[in-house]
Structure formats: C-alpha cells, structure tokens
Amino acid sequence: MEKQATRDAYGQALVELGRQYDNVVVMDADLSKSTKTANFAGVFPERFFNAGIAEQNMMGMAAGLSTTGKVVYASSFAIFATGRAFEQVRNSIAYPRLNVKICASHAGITVGEDGGSHQSVEDIALMRSMPNMCVLVPADGIATREAIFQAYKWQGPVYVRLGRPAVPVIHNNTDNIKIGRGxxxxxxxxxxxxxxxxxxxxxxxxxxxxxxxxxxxxxxxxxxxxxxxxxxxxxxxxxxxxxxxxxxxxxxxxxxxxxxxxxxxxxxxxxxxxxxxxxxxxxxxxxxxxxxxxxxxxxxxxxxxxxxxxxxx
CATH class of the missing domain: 3.40.50.920 (Rossmann fold)
Structure with missing residues (x-):
C-alpha cells in the first residue's frame, strides 16, 4: 500500500496552492525542513517568512499580515504552535477571526525519540476549545491536500494537525472530504x-x-x-x-x-x-x-x- 507522511503532502499542497493564489503567504518558526514549508520557500521566496525560534511572534506577524488580505499558513511543531503560542493564537487570531491557517506537524506520540516534551497530545483539545477555530485532522496525503485547499476558502482560523511518519493512503477520491463532515x-x-x-x-x-x-x-x-x-x-x-x-x-x-x-x-x-x-x-x-x-x-x-x-x- 502506498504511504506518505501528511507533513510531506502539506509541503506539496502549499506549492500547488501558491501557484493558484498569489495572496498565500507561508511562515515558519525555523523548522521549515521538518514541516516541509521549505518546499514553498524554494518556489516563492518572496512570500515566505522565517520568524526564527519565536512562535509567539510568528503568530502575531501572521495575524498582522492577514489583515492586509493575505491568507497566511503558519507552521511549527504542534507542541509549539498550540502550546507555546496559545495566547497569541487566542487573542490575535481566533478572537478577531482572522484568516490564519495553523498547520502543525509532528503531532502525537509518533514523533518518536524526541520524547514527551515534543509529543503534543493536547493540541486538539486546546484548539477545539477556542471559539472561532476550525480543527481538521487528515488521515492521509489525499485528505491533507483537501484540508489545505479547503482551509484557504474557510473564512477564519483553521488548525490542521499533521504527522511525522508515513501513513497508508486510504482515500481514492475527495468527494466526501469536507469541513464539517465525517x-x-x-x-x-x-x-x-x-x-x-x-x-x-x-x-x-x-x-x-x-x-x-x-x-x-x-x-x-x-x-x-x-x-x-x-x-x-x-x-x-x-x-x-x-x-x-x-x-x-x-x-x-x-x-x-x-x-x-x-x-x-x-x-x-x-x-x-x-x-x-x-x-x-x-x-x-x-x-x-x-x-x-x-x-x-x-x-x-x-x-x-x-x-x-x-x-x-
């Protein structure tokens, strides 16, 4: 069975999305090779911003950019995107319902050897509890692409949970993959x-x-x-x-x-x-x-x- 990590599918989808929409901006917190936003940076360097190891600042910057008509995809490991930057996501992104799409990789225990400090097992709970936040958890690369493209059209913040390991591709069409649907x-x-x-x-x-x-x-x-x-x-x-x-x-x-x-x-x-x-x-x-x-x-x-x-x- 074909396998693909959802973070890899994310990197590919970002490039495809960037080619279709010139208002897409991507940000990362110094983890672009791991989150696969480096794919986008290589094709659209003028629309990619590395905020450094400063996730809270990155979320504030993403919020500001979104008020100028940009649709911002902000990435880091799930533990940092949801935990370290929680207040900024809450007050600067979710509260004003801005078009920032938080796409967090390395979620869950399958991060592996990095251990408990880097294995986010609370991120869905944190993001789901936040008013105005949409939460998507794609099961494979096909669903990941749909999540990224549908997030673009969704008015308001979206949290997309992505993983590190390769997983089986289980979807053979996208007709039923929709926000708000199982x-x-x-x-x-x-x-x-x-x-x-x-x-x-x-x-x-x-x-x-x-x-x-x-x-x-x-x-x-x-x-x-x-x-x-x-x-x-x-x-x-x-x-x-x-x-x-x-x-x-x-x-x-x-x-x-x-x-x-x-x-x-x-x-x-x-x-x-x-x-x-x-x-x-x-x-x-x-x-x-x-x-x-x-x-x-x-x-x-x-x-x-x-x-x-x-x-x-």
Missing amino acids: ITLRKGRQASIIACGIMVSKALEAAERLAAEGIEVAVIDMFSIKPIDEELIIQQAQDTGAILTVEEHSITGGLGSAVCEVTSRYCPVPVLRMGIDDQFGQSGKPDELLEHYELTVGHIVQNIYKLLQIKQG
Missing part, C-alpha cells in the same frame, strides 16, 4: 469505530480482522473535529448502538470527548475511547510507543470485543 469508509451494524489521523488506517485494518470473525463494524474517518459531523455520529449511534473512538491524542478533550458530547446530548449509547489516557509521551520508536500506549490494530480489536460485551449488557 467520511464513512466502511459500513457495519454491530459497532462503529470513529477515528482520526493516523489511527484511521489502523481502524480499517481492525475492521478487516473483525469481519473475518463475523463481526461487522463501521469505520468513520472524522476528518473534521470542529465543526464535527453531529448528524453522522447520531446516525452511527442509532444504527449500531455502540461507538469506539480512536485517536493519537489524549482522550481528554480530543475526538473521544467531542463524540461523547454529541451522543450524551442526542443519542446516548456505550462509547469507549482509545487514546493517551492522562499521560505524557516518552522517548521511543513510533511503533513501540503505539504498542506501549495500546494504540495498535490488536488493541482496537480487543476494545471492540469489550464494547460489544457492554452493549449486550
């Missing part, structure tokens, strides 16, 4: 898996294993965390009666919390949340860390078994 990748009647980011491909693999045992589960790629597809979540709750959420993020405030907010209000059903359970990350190889934090295909299968037992009472 994507049904597989239908099932016994339970629903709602996943985002790198965990979507693992959810699909788990569904294949379960199908071989006669257990049919639906798989939803929740590309848009905010606005979230309430209608699809309610439909899955009604159709299958049980939901498993899977994310490479804290279960506090992330995708799982967002889904529970919908089900508890409109259609209460059993929901199990898979993610980082109130812990920081640590140094290790990405696959080792996914195993340690129980975010593998096998763990998804085990949690579906557990969920079905809860559903059956």
